[in-house]
Amino acid sequence: MDDLVTTIKIILLLMSLRVILRLKRRRIKRKRLWVKPWLLRRGRRGAYLNLCRDLQSEDLQSFQNFARVVPNQFQQLLQMVTPIIQRQNTNFRDAISPGERLMITLRFLATGESFRSLHYAFRIGCSTLIELIPETCRVIYQVLKERHLKCPTTADEWKKVSEGFxxxxxxxxxxxxxxxxxxxxxxxxxxxxxxxxxxxxxxxxxxxxxxxxxxxxxxxxxxxxxxxxxxxxxxxxxxxxxxxxxxxxxxxxxxxxxxxxxxxxxxxxxxxxxxxxxxxxxANRFRVFLSTIDLDPNVVEVIVLASCALHNYLRDECGNAYLCGLTDQDGQETWRQDPPxxxxxxxxxxxxxxxxxxxxxxxxxxxxxxxxxxxxxxxxx
Structure with missing residues (x-):
């Protein structure tokens, strides 16, 4: 009798497991794809490996308008940040390259484009961008702050500031x-x-x-x-x-x-x-500040600091060429009326x-x- 009861229990258990497995298979089929197919074509059709490379080789002024840096400065920045933002490829997908991470971040700072707009242009998910951009901003600030955003600490350094004015x-x-x-x-x-x-x-x-x-x-x-x-x-x-x-x-x-x-x-x-x-x-060189930044205030702080460090870096590297449109004017330039x-x-x-x-x-x-x-x-x- 005991053997019969045990056998019945085993049969019922197996039948229950079979039903559970069927339900799971149905749910898997109904789930959305892990990555949308058009996102997988980022390497062939995304903005970084197509538009940015075309601008770099054919139209340097447009490249600068796109990223607020010239190609040489982009490469210098890339060398500085790559050891920190480099990620390993996995069996499931290729990692986003350091160059692409940097370009997306510069584009965000330069224009204040929404994550959805960048998502379509660069073929990277919005949830990834929300993490990628602040992370890259932290690294930009980290690698630039000691040399390019350092407050004077000695009497001689402050005296040079006074002499400049x-x-x-x-x-x-x-x-x-x-x-x-x-x-x-x-x-x-x-x-x-x-x-x-x-x-x-x-x-x-x-x-x-x-x-x-x-x-x-x-x-x-x-x-x-x-x-x-x-x-x-x-x-x-x-x-x-x-x-x-x-x-x-x-x-x-x-x-x-x-x-x-x-x-x-x-x-x-x-x-x-x-x-x-x-x-x-x-002046609004980095137009991200002309829009409402939809991120945590602590993340916005990092974005501001990265932009200031980047401004000083470009000022130091480019000299007066970077100041085109920012030099002293007695009139009221249009950027002074930008409300945000x-x-x-x-x-x-x-x-x-x-x-x-x-x-x-x-x-x-x-x-x-x-x-x-x-x-x-x-x-x-």
């Missing part, structure tokens, strides 16, 4: 131009109003100090948008900023705009000319120290004296 803007004792910008983001779930700024959109704040050569000296990014950003003459060193910043002994800002004397207007113009360098450095990259304002202070006010008055007197005046300042009043 004296030479280019005729502005003495200046250690940099300071400004801040809101970078639009899509807020993370359940964050409330943490990133919602006074201009009524979600953002993180980028604050940057720039030298007279349009290079970032120091970059701070990640503060949520709800926190508003705002000669032989003996003078202490300072940083120049606009009216959004408080007047401090180390931070020089213009006079309030109403009821200005001629001398004060001269000072404001000279200061504006010096700090316009930071405006031009913020908006100025960030710091909380205003009405308690400027007497030392700070005296320093500004002395500098105003210097700009209006024979020793400090320049011929072109009178034409701008």
């Amino acid at each position: 004296q030479t280019t803007a005729k502005f003495p004792s200046c250690l940099g131009a300071l400004d801040g910008k809101h970078i639009r983001i899509r807020p993370p779930p359940h964050c409330g109003a943490q990133f919602f700024n006074y201009k009524h959109f979600n953002s993180i704040v980028m604050m940057a100090l720039v030298d007279s050569n349009y290079r970032f000296l120091y970059v701070d990014v990640g503060c949520n948008g709800r926190v508003s950003d705002g000669t032989d003459m003996s003078m202490p060193f300072f940083v120049v900023a606009d009216e959004a910043f408080p007047l401090k002994s180390y931070l020089m800002k213009p006079f309030a705009r109403r009821g200005l004397s001629r001398e004060q207007r001269v000072f404001n113009y000279r200061l504006s000319r010096a700090r316009r360098i930071v405006e031009n450095t913020f 990259l908006q100025q960030a304002a710091l909380p205003r202070s009405t308690n400027a120290s007497s030392e700070a006010k005296q320093n500004r008055e002395r500098l105003m007197e210097y700009f209006n004296s024979e020793a400090g005046a320049v011929p072109w300042q009178w034409d701008r009043l």
Whole structure:
């Protein structure tokens, strides 16, 4: 009797297993393909191995417009990042090459294209791009920051910064131009109003100090948008900023705009000319910042830092050729009106120290004296 019961149980178990296997086979058949067939043709028809190579061999200007770098710079960057972003092929698929990873990332930074648009152009899945681009940005920042995004640390290095402003803007004792910008983001779930700024959109704040050569000296990014950003003459060193910043002994800002004397207007113009360098450095060379970045705020920070390091790298490698369209202009260039990259304002202070006010008055007197005046300042009043 026991043997019969055991046999029946075994038969029932086998029948159950057979039914389960049939159901699994049906589910497998109904599942979508692991990789869409047109994605598998990336090597033959994707943008990197076709369009990019055509541009590199036939139209260098279009290649630069596409990636914001010339082929030689692309190869230099590729050599630096390849040891870190190289991946091994598997039995199931070939890895995305370092060159393709770098090109996709540069294209994203240059244009701010959506992941879906890049997905169709390069024939790479959106989920892969969402991981690939931030990862490559981290590596770009990693390999460039020590040489190309290093803040001065010695007195001699800061003195060179000051001499640069004296030479280019005729502005003495200046250690940099300071400004801040809101970078639009899509807020993370359940964050409330943490990133919602006074201009009524979600953002993180980028604050940057720039030298007279349009290079970032120091970059701070990640503060949520709800926190508003705002000669032989003996003078202490300072940083120049606009009216959004408080007047401090180390931070020089213009006079309030109403009821200005001629001398004060001269000072404001000279200061504006010096700090316009930071405006031009913020110019939208990397247009990813003109769109809302649909990534985690921590990832957006990495993208910003990579872009700043890349800007300095191109400035160092290309010289003035990279600055075409970014050099000092008195007019209002079109990129200044682009709404997504908006100025960030710091909380205003009405308690400027007497030392700070005296320093500004002395500098105003210097700009209006024979020793400090320049011929072109009178034409701008």
